[in-house]
Amino acid sequence: MTALSSLLPGGSVQDLNGVSPMTVADNRARACAKLLADVHAITAREGITPSALHAIKLKLVALANKKDLFPMADFEMPVAQGRNHPLLVEENDGHGLYLTINMPGKEAAPHDHGIWCVNAAISGRERHEFFRRTDDTGKPGHATVVKVGEVIVEPGNGMAMADHDIHSTEVVGGEPAIGLALYGYALARFPSVAWYHEEFSSTRASPSRRHPAMA
Ligand SMILES: [Fe+2]
Numbered sequence: 001m002t003a004l005s006s007l008l009p010g011g012s013v014q015d016l017n018g019v020s021p022m023t024v025a026d027n028r029a030r031a032c033a034k035l036l037a038d039v040h041a042i043t044a045r046e047g048i049t050p051s052a053l054h055a056i057k058l059k060l061v062a063l064a065n066k067k068d069l070f071p072m073a074d075f076e077m078p079v080a081q082g083r084n085h086p087l088l089v090e091e092n093d094g095h096g097l098y099l100t101i102n103m104p105g106k107e108a109a110p111h112d113h114g115i116w117c118v119n120a121a122i123s124g125r126e127r128h129e130f131f132r133r134t135d136d137t138g139k140p141g142h143a144t145v146v147k148v149g150e151v152i153v154e155p156g157n158g159m160a161m162a163d164h165d166i167h168s169t170e171v172v173g174g175e176p177a178i179g180l181a182l183y184g185y186a187l188a189r190f191p192s193v194a195w196y197h198e199e200f201s202s203t204r205a206s207p208s209r210r211h212p213a214m215a
Pocket of ligand 1: 113
């Protein structure tokens with residue numbers, strides 16, 4: 001405890017030994033690294049189970065509640081409907097943590113990511129509806145789904161889904177839905193996403209971004 005500090009006119013704390021003060025970005029990076037360490041501790045104990053995903057969701061909600069770490073001045077708004085800002089993307093095919101901004105009215109049809117996902121809100125509201133596939137998957141391009149649940153992701157709340165859970169999303173209200181999203185794989189290495197069209201009882205898959213050997 002030798003460092004002497006003084007409060008500068010601007011209100012920031014300057015270390016007189018010449019060490020730069022911690023910035024919001026530093027604190028955010030540290031908090032994100034801690035989150036991923038906690039996530040790995042959870043999954044090392046029990047793998048990706050419903051209870052592990054629940055525990056991860058609670059950790060992500062706690063991080064999203066620290067709004068001071070995520071000032072909007074640090075994150076550009078979307079040009080179109082939505083934007084993902086990488087916060088921490090792990091090496092070696094690890095997880096991806098993002099700050100997501102979805103504009104009012106943005107919606108996505110039912111889909112499954114092929115990889116688990118956890119969301120937590122910083123501000124705004126997004127409705128997630130969950131579906132279960134009801135056909136026998138035997139007919140290419142054909143699929144039927146039925147709604148099985150709904151969650152409003154808003155401050156203090158989040159949602160978790162397993163590898164092949166199906167959800168649809170819709171930003172509700174007049175303000176952007178801003179939150180944290182943690183995926184089992186980084187978005188740039190995402191597997192094929194299956195989209196379901198209820199009205200046509202059909203499904204189509206987007207191309208996988210995984211290495212061919214991993215697809
Ligand atoms: Fe999704």
